[in-house]
Amino acid sequence: MSLVNLLKEDFTVRKIICNVLTHAIISFLFFLVFYLGYSTSFINHKTMDGELFILPNIIVFLTVLSSFLFSLQEWDKVVNQKAYLYCYKTAGIFETSIFWGKMLVMVFHMLITFFVTALVMLLFSGISIKMSRFLYFFLFTALSGILFIQIAAFIKYWVKTRYFMQTNIVYINILLFLLSGLVLPFYLYSGPLYTVIKFLPHGIIFEGSRNLLLNHEFIWVELLYVGILTLALAITNHILYKKELAI
Amino acid sequence: MEASITLKNVSKHFKNRYILSNLNFGIEKGSTFVVLGKNSEGKSTFLKLLAGINKPDNGKIYINGMDFSENRKLVSTLGFLGDLPLYQNNLTVGDNLQKRAQILGIAPKVYEKNKKNLAERFHLFDFLTQKVEECSQGIKKRLSIVLSLINDPAILIWDEPLAHLDFNLRQIVLSYLLEVKGEKTVVVATNEFTELHTIADRWIVLHNRGVRFDGDLEKMTTQINMPFLGQLELKKDKIDEIEKLKHHPGISKFELIGNSLNLQCKNLSEFHEIISSVSTESIIRVSCNSLDLEKLLNQLLSDEGLA
Numbered sequence: 001m002s003l004v005n006l007l008k009e010d011f012t013v014r015k016i017i018c019n020v021l022t023h024a025i026i027s028f029l030f031f032l033v034f035y036l037g038y039s040t041s042f043i044n045h046k047t048m049d050g051e052l053f054i055l056p057n058i059i060v061f062l063t064v065l066s067s068f069l070f071s072l073q074e075w076d077k078v079v080n081q082k083a084y085l086y087c088y089k090t091a092g093i094f095e096t097s098i099f100w101g102k103m104l105v106m107v108f109h110m111l112i113t114f115f116v117t118a119l120v121m122l123l124f125s126g127i128s129i130k131m132s133r134f135l136y137f138f139l140f141t142a143l144s145g146i147l148f149i150q151i152a153a154f155i156k157y158w159v160k161t162r163y164f165m166q167t168n169i170v171y172i173n174i175l176l177f178l179l180s181g182l183v184l185p186f187y188l189y190s191g192p193l194y195t196v197i198k199f200l201p202h203g204i205i206f207e208g209s210r211n212l213l214l215n216h217e218f219i220w221v222e223l224l225y226v227g228i229l230t231l232a233l234a235i236t237n238h239i240l241y242k243k244e245l246a247i
Numbered sequence: 248m249e250a251s252i253t254l255k256n257v258s259k260h261f262k263n264r265y266i267l268s269n270l271n272f273g274i275e276k277g278s279t280f281v282v283l284g285k286n287s288e289g290k291s292t293f294l295k296l297l298a299g300i301n302k303p304d305n306g307k308i309y310i311n312g313m314d315f316s317e318n319r320k321l322v323s324t325l326g327f328l329g330d331l332p333l334y335q336n337n338l339t340v341g342d343n344l345q346k347r348a349q350i351l352g353i354a355p356k357v358y359e360k361n362k363k364n365l366a367e368r369f370h371l372f373d374f375l376t377q378k379v380e381e382c383s384q385g386i387k388k389r390l391s392i393v394l395s396l397i398n399d400p401a402i403l404i405w406d407e408p409l410a411h412l413d414f415n416l417r418q419i420v421l422s423y424l425l426e427v428k429g430e431k432t433v434v435v436a437t438n439e440f441t442e443l444h445t446i447a448d449r450w451i452v453l454h455n456r457g458v459r460f461d462g463d464l465e466k467m468t469t470q471i472n473m474p475f476l477g478q479l480e481l482k483k484d485k486i487d488e489i490e491k492l493k494h495h496p497g498i499s500k501f502e503l504i505g506n507s508l509n510l511q512c513k514n515l516s517e518f519h520e521i522i523s524s525v526s527t528e529s530i531i532r533v534s535c536n537s538l539d540l541e542k543l544l545n546q547l548l549s550d551e552g553l554a
Contacts, residue, residue, distance in 0.1 A: 005350045083331040089300045090327045091350040092320055247301045 006093050006101035011108065019112045026062065027120035055125055056209050057182050060141050062117045064205060067110040067145040068173060071152035072166060074102055078245070079160055085245065095245040099238060103149065110145035114138065129213065136212055140219065143226050144205040150233035151201065157240045173202075181206035201229060251276040251402060251432040252297060257306035259292055266292045268456040270306070277429045279446050282436040283544065284453035290436035291330050291406055293453065297434060298327040298404045310402070323351070326400035328408060332387065333394045334379050340390050341375035344397060351398050358397070365393045369419060384411040392420065402432045409439045417442065440544075454548050467543060468515045474499060475515045477535035479508040479522065485529035497521055506531075 077084050078098065088098050118138075122129065129137065159165045179193070180186055180202035186194065197203040208222030252274040259267045266289040274280045284290050295301040296308060299315065299322045308315040315321055327333075334343040344366075348358040366372045369389045374382060379390065388411040395403065409417050424433060424446055437443055444450075444464055452460040460467060481489055483506050492510075493501045497520065500511035512518040522533060 005352050009346065009350050083333065086300055086327070086329055086331050087333050087347075087350070090298055090322060090325070090329075090333065091347075092322045093350070094299075094319055 003093070003097045003101050005091065006088065006097060007104060010101075010105040016112065019109060020116050023062065023066070023113050023116040024120050027117050028124065030058065030121070031124040054183065055121055055127060056137060056213050057206050059114070059117050059121050060144060060205055060209050061177055061182055063110060063114040063141050063145050064148045065174070065177065066113045067106060068148040068152045069170065070109050071106050071149040072156055072170070074106060075153050075156035076162060076166065078102065079156060080162055085247070095242045098245055099241045103234075106149045107146060110149065111142065114141055114145065133213060133216075136219075137209065140205075140208050140212060140223060140226070143223070143230060144201070144208075147201055147205075147226050147230040147233070150230055150237055153237045153241070154233055157237065157244065176200060176202040181210065185210060201226065251278075251311060252434070253309040255307045255309070257296065257303045257308060259289070259296060259301060259303055265456050267296075267453070270458065272451070272458065272461060274432060274434060275448070276432055278448040279424060279428055279433045279435070281440065281443055281447040281450045282434065282453060283438075283440055283450055285548065288453045289456065290453060294327075294404050294406050294434065294436050295329065298322070298325055298329070300327070300329070323398065324401045326395040326398065326403045328391050328395040328403075328405040330406050332391055334387070334390055336380040337378065339376055339378050340371060340382065340386070343379060343390060344375075344393065347394050347397055353398055361397055361399060365396055368423065369393055370416070385413060385416060388412055389416065400431070403427075403434065405433070405435045407437055407439070408435060409437065409442060421446065452544065452547060460547055467547070475512045475518045475535070477510050477512070477518050477522070477533065479510065479525075479530055480532040480534075481506045481508060481529055482531060485526075488529055489525065492521065492525070495521060
């Protein structure tokens with residue numbers, strides 16, 4: 001019951017509408033900027049190679065980055081603003097419910113981000129993806145989103161300072177996304193950068209979506225990697241936050 | 248009397264520093280229990296332990312006979328007013344109340360009834376549509392009080408309920424506490440003890456991680472070695488009779504000026520004993536300074552505190 005009360009508090013109509021509108025506008029702006037820059041629609045652009053590859057990666061990027069930022073922001077509230085904890089605990093919502101309730105809210109936020117972004121992106125681009133491929137794509141992106149929710153929670157546990165460090169972490173992550181195949185496949189890189197990015201989740205998720213949609217491959221290795229990492233981080237975070245939230 | 252809250256060997260520490268150590272006592276059902284102590288002596292931590300916000304490192308807390316750590320749903324019987332607010336600044340006063348009711352799972356009809364009663368009593372009705380960030384400290388404090396009462400809890404755990412309130416609202420809060428006396432168990436941590444001592448059934452004074460004093464005002468005045476100064480105005484023909492008191496062991500200062508006698512005794516009870524031994528025919532008037540609670544507490548917390 002306490003978990004339901006926590007979810008009711010976070011799943012307000014206003015918050016959901018805000019989330020939907022934000023991502024619809026961001027996605028629409030992408031096409032507007034593209035059209036204004038190239039004077040042509042995305043699908044009719046002749047000189048750019050691999051549009052299909054770029055577009056899903058932008059969907060993955062926006063979903064994962066938004067999940068990461070939202071997770072950082074939500075855990076920052078709980079870790080740094082003890083009034084939130086007071087509010088929950090005096091209402092009978094304790095450590096386990098707070099942790100998993102927040103995680104559920106974040107997953108729901110991520111799903112809205114994915115569907116709104118994918119809908120607007122595919123609608124405006126004119127690109128069609130087979131339903132079976134789209135389902136795999138959805139599953140893989142959702143799992144990647146959950147992984148980044150867990151990564152943000154893990155980082156927030158260790159880096160509790162709010163401003164300086166948190167901003168740097170966001171910048172570093174955006175940089176890693178850009179280096180990890182958002183625009184160009186990272187196998188084009190050489191040397192240590194290639195080795196590092198190959199094992200970073202940032203690279204794996206773009207590699208997975210590229211293989212799935214461009215090379216039409218099943219991506220068991222990537223799925224397994226993301227799945228195991230997500231599970232390991234979720235268990236670790238559960239233990240860490242249970243201790244942290246118990247005070 | 249039946250205990251509403253019982254503490255058994257409760258200890259709490261933060262980063263290798265013990266704030267509270269081995270607390271053992273019960274708080275009677277329906278009583279008003281006041282927690283005193285200097286800053287950083289663990290008053291707020293003690294209340295947070297009772298409210299379920301903090302967990303004790305050792306020991307057990309029982310609420311209505313049930314182990315709080317195993318029955319954490321008991322928190323629904325508590326109303327907590329803490330050192331941090333339970334409201335959100337970007338919401339209106341009314342929205343904050345509704346949000347709190349929602350998170351507590353209060354039925355809408357019950358919530359409406361409670362809101363109406365409490366908003367009237369604590370003068371919040373005119374501010375329900377106002378954003379909290381635009382409210383004064385006094386309104387915020389009233390909102391915090393109402394938030395702690397919205398579920399009509401049987402046990403109130405209040406940290407500094409009179410802070411930021413004007414004289415009128417202090418009276419309203421005090422009269423509310425008087426009204427629920429005997430009905431609800433009230434645990435209050437405060438520095439405003441001069442106002443609260445009239446309604447407190449029992450006080451504890453926290454000091455050096457433990458309980459320095461546990462009892463009521465009467466017990467405190469009889470136990471504490473605090474010099475007490477009184478004046479007697481005597482009939483002129485009875486002054487000689489009074490002279491014999493000069494060597495009374497309970498008197499530390501004997502000063503006779505005309506027919507006025509200034510007496511400094513070891514404590515209030517000694518003074519009481521001395522004037523009881525004097526014939527009422529000898530005395531025209533007795534006067535004394537009212538008991539200074541701040542001095543009493545300072546004396547209590549000094550090394551020579553207890554008799």
